[in-house]
Amino acid sequence: MECGLAPRPSDVDTVVTEIAFYSTLALTLLIAVGLFFFIRASVKDRTKQETFLSEVAPETLDTRLAHYFQRRAYRLVDSGAVRVYEGIVQPSRFLAVFLSVLALCGLGSVALVLAVLVPVLGGWWFLLVVLSPLAGAFYWRRALRPERVLLQLISGEQVTQIHVKAHRDELEKFKAALGFES
Numbered sequence: 001m002e003c004g005l006a007p008r009p010s011d012v013d014t015v016v017t018e019i020a021f022y023s024t025l026a027l028t029l030l031i032a033v034g035l036f037f038f039i040r041a042s043v044k045d046r047t048k049q050e051t052f053l054s055e056v057a058p059e060t061l062d063t064r065l066a067h068y069f070q071r072r073a074y075r076l077v078d079s080g081a082v083r084v085y086e087g088i089v090q091p092s093r094f095l096a097v098f099l100s101v102l103a104l105c106g107l108g109s110v111a112l113v114l115a116v117l118v119p120v121l122g123g124w125w126f127l128l129v130v131l132s133p134l135a136g137a138f139y140w141r142r143a144l145r146p147e148r149v150l151l152q153l154i155s156g157e158q159v160t161q162i163h164v165k166a167h168r169d170e171l172e173k174f175k176a177a178l179g180f181e182s
């Protein structure tokens with residue numbers, strides 16, 4: 001070994017480095033795919049149906065439910081046997097920003113791996129992070145949508161059944177505000 005020269009890496013070191021690099025590339029691409037599906041799922045419809053029981057008279061209950069939905073900015077669009085209320089879902093600013101930050105981190109990671117894989121383009125890969133606000137914009141545009149609540153009251157001798165079909169978050173607020181148990 002000559003003085004001043006670094007020792008030559010062995011073939012084993014090179015193979016280990018290559019395996020580590022390609023493993024990192026594969027994991028980064030899997031995470032990017034997961035991020036894509038996470039962003040897409042942020043606007044997925046999560047409608048559920050639940051049945052509640054109440055001992056309140058059906059007429060009183062009907063009025064109470066109408067006032068509840070009116071306070072929540074829903075309007076009655078069909079007053080048949082199954083009442084249909086409609087309102088507009090407001091998107092969450094926090095979620096829009098959160099998705100943009102996640103996209104920034106994910107695209108930054110992909111850019112880092114691509115910069116190492118294709119060094120000819122160097123730092124140009126990092127321009128991918130400019131696309132990150134599109135995740136928030138995608139969520140914002142798709143989350144602002146009309147939401148429907150279907151409500152049916154079935155009178156019994158002592159109790160009234162309330163069948164509600166709505167977004168799961170709206171069902172939780174409905175139960176909490178009116179004190180129903182599922």
